[in-house]
Amino acid sequence: MENAASNPIHPRIYLIAESDQKSGILGLVNCLKQEPGGHVIRCIFVLSRTKIPLDFYKPSAALSTMMEQDLIQNVINDGIIGSFRHFSLKAEGTEALLDVEHAYINTMMRGDLSSLRWIESPLKYFLPKHKPTAELCTVHYAPLNFRDIMLATGKLPPDALPGNLAMQDCVLGLEFAGKDSNGHRIMGVVAAQGLATTVLADPTFMWKIPNNWTFEEAATVPVCYATAYYALLVRGELKQGETVLIHSGSGGVGQAAISIALSMDCRVFTTVGSVEKRNILKKLFPKLKDENFANSRDTSFEQHILEKTNGEGVNMVLNSLAEEKLKASVRCLAAYGRFLEIGKFDLSNNSPLDVSIFSKNVAFHGILLDALFDQDSAEKRQVVKLLSEGIKSGAVRPLPRSVFNEAQIEEAFRFMASGKHIGKVLLKIREDGVQKLTVKAMPKTYMDPDKTYIIIGGLGGFGLELAGWLIARNASKLVLVSRSGVTTGYQDLCIRRWRQQGVTIETPRIDITTVDGAKEVLQKASELGKVGGIFNLAMVS
Secondary structure, three states: OOOHHHOOOOOOEEEEEEOOOOOOHHHHHHHHOOOOOHHHEEEEEEOOOOOOOOOOOOOOHHHHHHHHHOOOEEEEEOOEEEOOOOOOOOOOOOOOOEEEOOEEEEEOOOOOHHHEEEEEOHHHHOOHHHOOOOEEEEEEEEEEOHHHHHHHOOOOOHHHOOOOHHHOOOOOOOEEEEEOOOOOEEEEEOOOOOOEOEEEEOHHHEEEOOOOOOHHHHHOOHHHHHHHHHHHHHHOOOOOOOEEEEOOOOEHHHHHHHHHHHHOOOEEEEEEOOHHHHHHHHHHOOOOOHHHEEEOOOOHHHHHHHHHOOOOOEEEEEEOOOOHHHHHHHOOEEEEEEEEEOOOHHHHHOOOOOHHHHHHOOEEEEOOHHHHOOOOOHHHHHHHHHHHHHHHHOOOOOOOEEEEEOOOHHHHHHHHHOOOOOEEEEEEOOOOOOOOOOEEEEOOOOOOOOOEEEEEOOOOHHHHHHHHHHHHOOOOEEEEEEOOOOOOHHHHHHHHHHHHOOOEEEOOEOOOOOHHHHHHHHHHHHHHOOEEEEEEOOOOO
8 A cells, every 4th residue: 555655556455355244344445545545445345155266366257347347345245246335315205204193294404395294203102191181182184373384484483482392393283173082072272293193282272172063164263263362352351342453364363353353342453465355354254344454565554544543543453464564553553552462573583663652551462372381370261261152152163274185285384375375274184084094204213201211321421412312202211320420510400400301310320341230220220111222322341
């Protein structure tokens, strides 16, 4: 090699390994070829016992072929000559898919709707004892919401969501219609992962579907009416006969709010983006006349509202418009008015607002239905009660919808993002009567929460990262083995955080290099549950 470094026509140097698959010759050649003179290094790796004559003085036909092809790596197996090549497992059209019962929809690359995929869900390991306060439900219809569109297209960062939702792998999907574990027809609201075949739902945030409603009709109701009731009555305290401006009236929340406000004999103004949408709303709500409509494409609605209210403005604004249209909406408020912001764009961007409007004794409310999840609050119970009463009174009624099947995920997202829809956009996950369904989904590694996972060297930097990765994938019992135990503040911080999440963490100080030490680790791990995996990250063994 030293001679070859200065001689570009130096003869080839062949390294040969025969009948020893663990010889390490491939790695040796990969290293040598990077060194000076490495351009002349060639490898012949004989995997099988069927040998090919390797006499370079009287080369056989096979050896002559290898010398002519001049490949760096030559692999011989059962008399067949080939080589090793690297191929991407995620090359276009080669995704390995599994037929799974539990799956959810998520983007593989945030901001790219073409990367939306079905992904295997951790619910395959779920048992009622894991979370007694939750209900495993099958999904028949999964609606899309604007939060899903903004998250999937990258216009809304996950950390703009309340609570710890940003820490979850998937935050798409807010509601569903399907069946609970007892087979009852239900509709409900979830914090995330509602675009799925099965969901883990809060029983206190679910409603029984009326007998005269289909699953499709019921799927249009939960988020739209829960948001409208939460905004108008719980936070805004809407009174009988008040004047209300409802933006984007043809959308799901807009129609729900119009229905609720009209049921309370309120005077309703609403904005729409086209004549077609105006005509549809007039058919749905005969009480609305032309004077009740304005344009949502610009700020002309401000002048219209002030003109129709003799300059006084409205008592309440339910807003979903952004930037200049938001500011114009604030100016439509009458004295002591309430502004209810359900859009997340300006909130997440911390957009400025002219505070002089507050001199009219108005109130500004940020409406985040997401904040009611995973807690038992008075506001949450009030929303559940109002929606139940609205179903009985007829104020709550199914909304118009556009339906896509479970294979048309991208089409559904793009259709809703275009703003051409009226009411709701639904994904039909399964046919009525089909209880067990499988979809082709991308496989994902999850841990069985009932099993124990041992990490030898678990308190090192790599060990702590692996522990966090296992916990994020459902592991709930970990044994982090080390010789010295917890010695740093960072180790202690990680362990305390995981224990606060309900994860069982053991940190025994054991010398794993001895037979007795290995037995002791396995014994401690087995006391927590069956051993599901052992990861050896120790530098000394």
